[in-house]
Amino acid sequence: MSSTDFSSQNGAGGPPYANGPSQNPVALQPPGPGYMAHQTPYNPMQAKGPMPPGPGLYNSGPYQPIPPVSSNQALPGQPMLKRPPMGHQHSMTPPQSASPNPGSRIPPAHATPPPVSANNYQHAPAWQYGGTPPMGAPPSMGAPPPMAMPPLRPVGNHMTSSPSLATPQASSAEYRATPPVFHNAMQPLGPPTSLQGYTQQAAPHSYQPGMRAPYGGPPPSVRPTPPTTGPPMGNATPHLGPKTDGHMPTPGNGAQVPNSFDHLEMGPKMAGPLPPQQPGPPTRHVGLSYPSLPPGYQNTSAPPNAATMQHPVQPSTQPYSHPQPYQQPSAGPAQLSPSLSGLSLQSQTPEALRVVNLLQERNLLPLGPVTPPTPCLPQDLQKINCHPEVFRSTLTSIPQTQSLLNKAKLPLGLLLHPFKDLSQLPVVTSSTIVRCRSCRTYINPFVTFLDQRRWKCNLCYRVNDVPEEFMYNPVSRSYGEPHKRPEVQNATLEFIAPSEYMLRPPQPAVYLIVLDVSHNAVETGYLDVVCQSLLENINALPGDSRTKIGFITFDSTIHFYNLQEGLSQPQMLIVSDIEDIFLPTPDSLLVNLNECKELVQDLLRSLPQMFGKTMETQCALGPALQAAFKLLSATGGRVSVFQTQLPSLGVGALKSREDPNQRASAKDIQHLSPATDFYKKLALDCSGQQVAVDLFLLSSQYCDLASLGCISRYSAGSVYYYPSYHQQHNPAGVECFQKDLKRYLTRKIGFEAVMRIRCSKGLSIHTFHGNFFVRSTDLLSLPNVNPDAGFAVQMSIEENLVDMQSVSFQAALLYTSSKGERRIRVHTMCLPVVNSLSDIFAGADVQAITCLLASMAVDRSVTASLSDARDAMTNASIDSLTSFRTSVLTIQQPGLLAPACLRLFPLYILALLKQKAFRTGTSTRLDDRVFAMCQLKYQPLAYVMLMIHPALYRVDDLTDEGALNVSERTIPQPRVQQLSVEKLSRDGAFLMDAGSVIYLWIGRNCNPNFLTQVLGLPNYAAVPLNMNMLPELDTAESQRTRVFVGWLREQRPFFPILHVIRDESPLKASFLQNMIEDRTESALSYYEFLLHIQQQVSK
């Protein structure tokens, strides 16, 4: 328990450790004060920070005390912890500092929100806490309460308990290692010890006398203390001081001093109030090292300990009898240690659950980017958890039961970006890859080591043996430390797979380019660009000496190119029998790129001219794809299809289904689903042969992307769409195409891949979103995988997760690299389980929810209708806010109330309703709409969010204030503005970043300085209607603007084109369509939308 406490504390404030020490004292302290004491304990954390002032702080306001804590944390913790939970809001300056570090966790930190927590405490408002005297008064008391808390927790929130448990285990382990109680410090040892041992050891601890046997558990908390060391030092000491006297721990600490966090922890918990022990600090330092201990351990032992620990404790807890209150708070901040968690919870909950009246607060957007919430896990676990850009859950606190999830009315799902380009990726080469024997889960940081030789799977809970090889740690070159292996230290890593992971020898990189050369295609002039790009990047294509390449062109016939070595020039072979396609010379159409590079280059140079005068208007895409499939079916590989019109010949011919006159007026949008199953069937054939088809659609008319897109969707390809592409008429489109093509040709690629997503027992995946074929219940077949593909899955809770502190998800991607290596990339994420609605809301990730809802809405529009999908999205926001209002809010106020973490939800939903994919009443071409839908489904979250809700910046007054410094460049960081015309002022210039396009809007009275210094133009009238470049001027303003735009572009793989627009520009309409907070003829303004929601919510 104690350990948990610590962790939780840490989580809450940067420096949980400080808390740790307090715990012990608490344990010692009699239950008597119980409740009050608890509060105090929480404070203790805070107190720790302020140590000396502690009491005073309490008096003033509990929250405030918290800040001090944070400050403490900040010192020690900051470096370690990222979460800033506590600190933010609290006025206490110190805490704030702490909070900044953690920044990511916005929610927990703020005290404001949680009416709930307040209730528990009796103090109505969290703030009121200050009022609650108990805190301040009972520093000593406080210590005891924490103890009580832990017992209670078991009952209450999983969150809390889990953290505590986890920590204890670790500590326990440590304990065992070091026979002496305090030795806990020995983190390394930790692993082996079992929970039981743990408690026992605890007993031995000096604690016993004072404390209850159960508390032994708390000692684990020790850990926390040590980690905190840095900052806590000062603080810690004080904490200890107060209680130390009574507490045996102190002496123990002395002994431990070097190692023992435990002692410290003990001290802190108890001590919360007691600041005196100075010795503590040094120990804490030790503690720091401690955190490094294997996270896995912590997890494992946690549950059992919790159970055991809690029970014993409970008697004592009873006095509290208020367990519930605690629980509520706990929900949010799993991180907090159990005892501390109470406090931290309250403080944290506030931020995530702070009630926001949407009708009154205009400025909802954060200053910077919206950051995902941090799961409330023990700090050491959280530190190694998978990065949210790779693995994200809509709810960072998983509900315990399906009925609880249903009550929250929020979707549960995961968003993945598994093949993302990573700057740091540990790669493990090992002859045996350690996996669970029953569920085949890869060993990961969240497994539990029962002892040196056995580990328990965190997904199916089976106990497995640790293989002999795994005992040796290649990193430290030491033996007997399986928990320090990279597999157990990294939530994201890559294995080089041995031959068991191959069904056939790894395939070479094979690329086939299929080009439309009908009259329409030649007219657009895209052939030049494609051939030029290929020529430029031919050496940068990912691959090795085995790389193969081939070309097919088609109009009403199919043309193959014989590129066999020895020919003086490429030989074109024409197959006109498109009904029964065959390969004229199967062996020489696909050639080794290195051996035949000259022929390939010859071909690329002559291709654009070869069809310059073609009069063929028909286009036989279907047969061409069949030919491509035949050509690649032996090896697998990538087909890149360039298509410019509706296929009109042979199998797969399509008819135009769009009536342009109905675009805006149609009640419901038809033809969102494919017109034929030909492309789907072919895609499945391709998928079976490891062939992926990427589709580039460059068209000016309707091409039925809904049907054509199937070929990519089910073969795990990607779709690129360039509407109105024309070499002369659309230079911006050409530039964009060029840049995209470069990225496409040179980016990383994985062949013959499969991805399996596993989740803890009790959870199951029921729906998948993205481009792939679901081969069996959890296996995605991905003939190709690229770094720009995102995936989403929806989950349901099949069995109640009652006894679990946390659940884990693992995505394992097995692929063949372009160098012919078989590799497995494994991502593991661990999330806490909670049992109260307020905790679920506190952990809601509004961006992930929005993206998942968007994917679900795309499905709904295809299977049902667009209006259904729109209603469903609106209802999603209404239902969740209703649920929040009725189930979480205890005080009913007028207005539209939302928790702070969901405050952007209605805005994002409105943005989705106005998104190209779902908007109605505006003339939207069917292909544009379908393409937007494709993007919503397979783009990673970060890009989707920009599509949905573009970022608007004012750029005429960029300064270096608050700028980012990245590799010697100073990148200005202007504030994100609301998307409303009211924010546009005529004397400014605004940059809108909409993901795939960037607009720079110049106001009529724009500062002439900006025009001359940045645009190089004398006045507003001189701004050309089509301007896509910022001139490279040698002025500070120009520099800043260009650096800023360049920085925005670097954040995404594809090149967003920049349009400089002014009032007369044709693109002004599309710029203004992104002003989603404004009213349009067919859509509500943000305020009207809120009123609509409010009406429904208060029904």
Next chain:
Amino acid sequence: MEAAVFILSLVDCCALIFLAVYFVITLSDLECDYINARACCSKLNRWVVPELVGQALATVLMLVSLHWFVFLLNLPVATWNMYRVWKVPMGNMGVFDPTEIHNRGQLKSHMKESMIKLGFHLLCFFIYLYSMILALIND
């Protein structure tokens, strides 16, 4: 005559029972990952129309032999079978679509449907058997 009708129905019903069992087995194979979605769906789609015909035959037989109760019992099932085939979207590969079957709990609902049909056919089987015996005795 009456007996002949019921004998024919009985045979038809047996075939439908076998078919329902086959559906259940194939779907559970997919659930357990013994076969892949593509193979499963192509196997099942092949039998969707025969099932529809079999059910329609039973329904028509009851109608022509003027057994109203049994006819009304069969009618909803026959109608559902036809509706199901009719509402398949153009882009799908049949009632069972390999790309959709793992989504939105479709596998489960197909499974449930097959089980219900199995139960229904078993019920019919005994009705036909009883009626047949009755008819034979009366003859």
